[in-house]
Amino acid sequence: MLHFSNPIEFKGKFLTFILYSICFTILNVAIYNNLCAQKGEIPVVKALDLKMLPKYTLTKLWHEVGTDPFGRPVLVPVMVLKGDGLGPVIGLTAAIHGNELNGIPVIQKVISNIDPKSLKGTIIGIPGINPESILMNDRRFTDGEDLNRIFPGKVNGSESEQRVYTILNKLISLMDINIDMHTASFGRENCYYARADMKDDTLAKLAVLQYADIIVDNVGQPSFGSGSGQTSRAAAVEKGVKTITVEYGNPQVYQDDMIKRGIIGVTNALKWLKMIPGSIESSKDAVMCASSFWLYTDTGGYLEVEVELTQKLTKGQKIATLRNPFGEIVKEYYSPTDGIVIGKSNNPVATQGARIIHIGKY
Numbered sequence: 250m251l252h253f254s255n256p257i258e259f260k261g262k263f264l265t266f267i268l269y270s271i272c273f274t275i276l277n278v279a280i281y282n283n284l285c286a287q288k289g290e291i292p293v294v295k296a297l298d299l300k301m302l303p304k305y306t307l308t309k310l311w312h313e314v315g316t317d318p319f320g321r322p323v324l325v326p327v328m329v330l331k332g333d334g335l336g337p338v339i340g341l342t343a344a345i346h347g348n349e350l351n352g353i354p355v356i357q358k359v360i361s362n363i364d365p366k367s368l369k370g371t372i373i374g375i376p377g378i379n380p381e382s383i384l385m386n387d388r389r390f391t392d393g394e395d396l397n398r399i400f401p402g403k404v405n406g407s408e409s410e411q412r413v414y415t416i417l418n419k420l421i422s423l424m425d426i427n428i429d430m431h432t433a434s435f436g437r438e439n440c441y442y443a444r445a446d447m448k449d450d451t452l453a454k455l456a457v458l459q460y461a462d463i464i465v466d467n468v469g470q471p472s473f474g475s476g477s478g479q480t481s482r483a484a485a486v487e488k489g490v491k492t493i494t495v496e497y498g499n500p501q502v503y504q505d506d507m508i509k510r511g512i513i514g515v516t517n518a519l520k521w522l523k524m525i526p527g528s529i530e531s532s533k534d535a536v537m538c539a540s541s542f543w544l545y546t547d548t549g550g551y552l553e554v555e556v557e558l559t560q561k562l563t564k565g566q567k568i569a570t571l572r573n574p575f576g577e578i579v580k581e582y583y584s585p586t587d588g589i590v591i592g593k594s595n596n597p598v599a600t601q602g603a604r605i606i607h608i609g610k611y
């Protein structure tokens with residue numbers, strides 16, 4: 250126990266202690282980063298302090314988000330492109346669903362295309378925010394949960410809840426804006442579409458700039474499988490992080506067309522935010538949908554979907570046929586509304602309640 254004869258002595262020693270602590274931390278980080286740089290290694294951090302990172306530089310880091318069963322850290326790749334540090338902090342996050350990969354090269358290429366000296370603000374790229382699920386080629390986390398349905402998570406919750414809590418509070422909360430990148434899930438395919446709360450002018454503009462086929466006005470409700478929790482987007486918006494979702498095509502593949510358009514869309518957003526110079530590349534106008542919903546089978550069978558992505562539908566139009574194992578027609582499905590095809594099943598194996606098509610209503 251330390252004893253101080255008077256408050257002034259205590260204050261002086263306390264300030265000296267704080268000063269030594271700060272210097273020691275800075276020195277340690279500098280030595281560590283220098284050692285990593287010498288060995289060509291990527292530094293590992295438990296917290297990302299943007300102020301500590303050098304300006305006009307791309308810093309690659311491994312961010313610890315938990316530990317695996319062998320006590321090893323679980324590491325997420327983070328690319329921080331820091332410009333002058335005066336503009337907004339925009340996040341680019343991909344693959345919270347581990348089989349939704351097209352966003353990964355979008356982030357890598359957008360960041361590599363930018364000269365940090367021309368950047369106003371900071372870009373935090375996280376090309377693979379759910380490493381365990383990526384490793385498993387799976388949408389879901391190690392405990393079977395869908396991470397994008399259980400935000401904001403819990404500090405002392407289950408393994409998936411703790412992971413979500415860490416992602417939200419240590420990574421997403423550093424951002425002013427986030428573009429969260431997805432694709433369709435297994436057995437389905439998507440067009441390129443954006444989801445955003447179109448009542449918010451900033452979010453509406455960010456969505457329009459994405460070079461998408463379709464934009465769905467949505468505050469953050471999942472397109473299917475809603476549980477008791479929130480999506481990453483809804484939780485981020487509650488924390489004041491302006492967030493849109495983009496859906497780039499199909500799972501477990503890299504699709505050149507989707508990746509090229511994704512790069513244009515994110516780059517457009519950076520130009521509009523005046524974070525980088527250049528003129529915005531406009532596409533044909535996206536079809537604006539006020540809502541969307543999935544149509545499901547009401548019995549089992551082998552499913553043949555007869556409409557294409559982005560095809561306009563009229564109410565009563567035939568969209569799918571379900572056959573039994575002998576090839577006989579079990580049921581034919583018709584569109585319940587005018588609309589447009591956002592996504593569709595490409596898996597013939599349809600249990601009762603299988604998804605048929607995702608319809609946008611405009």
Ligand SMILES: [Zn+2]
Binds near residue numbers: 430431
């Ligand atoms: Zn997804």
